[in-house]
């Protein structure tokens with residue numbers, strides 16, 4: 001799919017009355033960047049958005065994937081009513097999505113494009129290479145070397161550049177992981193059918209691992225999933241109607257049912273106020289790896305899954321990749337052609353190459369992590385630099401890892417920036 005929305009770049013925007021002059025620059029055009037840009041624009045704050053519209057959903061996910069979240073938890077945040085996924089489907093004349101309809105990634109991408117046209121406007125597809133401090137504001141350097149001034153910066157770059165591969169596996173790809181090497185990360189694939197007829201070990205026990213395994217199997221690969229946990233966890237099939245007794249016992253929320261999830265979704269701001277230990281517990285434990293309910297029948301009893309096992313040694317041999325496994329099932333050896341690491345992402349400010357060393361060093365971290373420590377309005381310790389999306393999850397809880405958190409963060413950032421830049425007109 002080609003980028004249908006691109007923007008006029010204003011190299012020297014009118015200085016705003018805000019702290020450093022220039023517009024607010026949003027880096028990233030995924031659900032979080034688009035939502036905050038929509039709110040800023042509606043509030044009359046000059047805003048310029050850089051990134052590939054719904055880029056991660058087009059270039060970092062395999063064809064045939066579905067969203068794990070339910071339709072009600074998958075709305076981007078529009079400043080006025082009418083911008084929900086259901087509104088998009090209605091306007092396109094597409095069937096209504098119920099809680100029992102897995103959403104194809106392709107539908108979500110089209111929704112994001114539609115949302116952009118309606119609420120955001122021009123998006124510049126340029127990649128931001130550097131965010132330099134300049135007086136009270138910033139200069140944003142783009143791929144072509146051009147620099148534009150910004151009063152403030154919202155980092156909404158999602159999980160790009162944060163892919164995590166355990167060190168033990170890295171040796172399998174001396175030239176770097178990738179689809180053509182013996183080792184790759186799930187984020188490096190759009191088409192898993194390239195492994196048809198090959199032996200593939202998928203490492204991980206979450207949705208990415210399990211859905212990749214299903215797709216590989218359906219494409220005719222010889223696949224085995226290696227899971228560290230003692231069992232694979234599956235999501236519960238949602239209910240279309242909840243009885244009040246069920247609601248009381250386990251209230252539904254955008255992230256699933258239960259009191260803890262309902263509380264963290266209702267009030268991400270309160271999560272920030274929790275004692276650090278409780279917040280870290282939430283960050284590490286809430287919503288551990290699991291597969292979507294609708295995926296279960298494509299994996300269980302269909303694809304070999306080895307649980308309670310870890311890779312003790314991985315090495316390249318003439319005949320492929322030799323994996324020495326250890327675990328409760330005893331030692332074992334597996335020889336495959338390719339290892340697909342579905343090993344998640346590491347929230348690390350130092351992996352954001354567009355933030356120069358001095359800026360990164362000035363960004364205070366959430367203790368025990370490399371994620372930015374954020375104020376209640378998602379501003380980092382560098383005044384004027386805001387973080388939204390997954391990088392904000394260690395501060396505000398698990399909702400910020402999902403599309404469901406876009407409204408909370410877009411509203412908070414917009415309120416603060418409206419006051420800061422002195423721009424405001426009533427939402428249109």
Ligand SMILES: Cc1cc2nc3c(=O)[nH]c(=O)nc-3n(C[C@H](O)[C@H](O)[C@H](O)COP(=O)(O)OP(=O)(O)OC[C@H]3O[C@@H](n4cnc5c(N)ncnc54)[C@H](O)[C@@H]3O)c2cc1C
Pocket residue numbers: 027028029030031032033034050051052053054055056057061066067068069073074126127128129156157158159160208354388389390401402403404
């Ligand atoms: C496999 C997978 C499945 C998922 N499924 C779900 C799901 O079902 N439901 C759910 O709610 N969440 C899901 N998530 C989480 C998902 O990542 C987020 O919910 C959502 O995409 C986050 O949006 P975002 O805007 O923060 O980041 P992204 O969607 O990743 O967007 C990042 C944007 O930043 C841009 N960008 C990056 N670097 C630069 C740069 N230097 N300069 C300019 N632009 C840049 C990209 O082009 C892109 O536009 C899933 C994640 C993964 C990895």
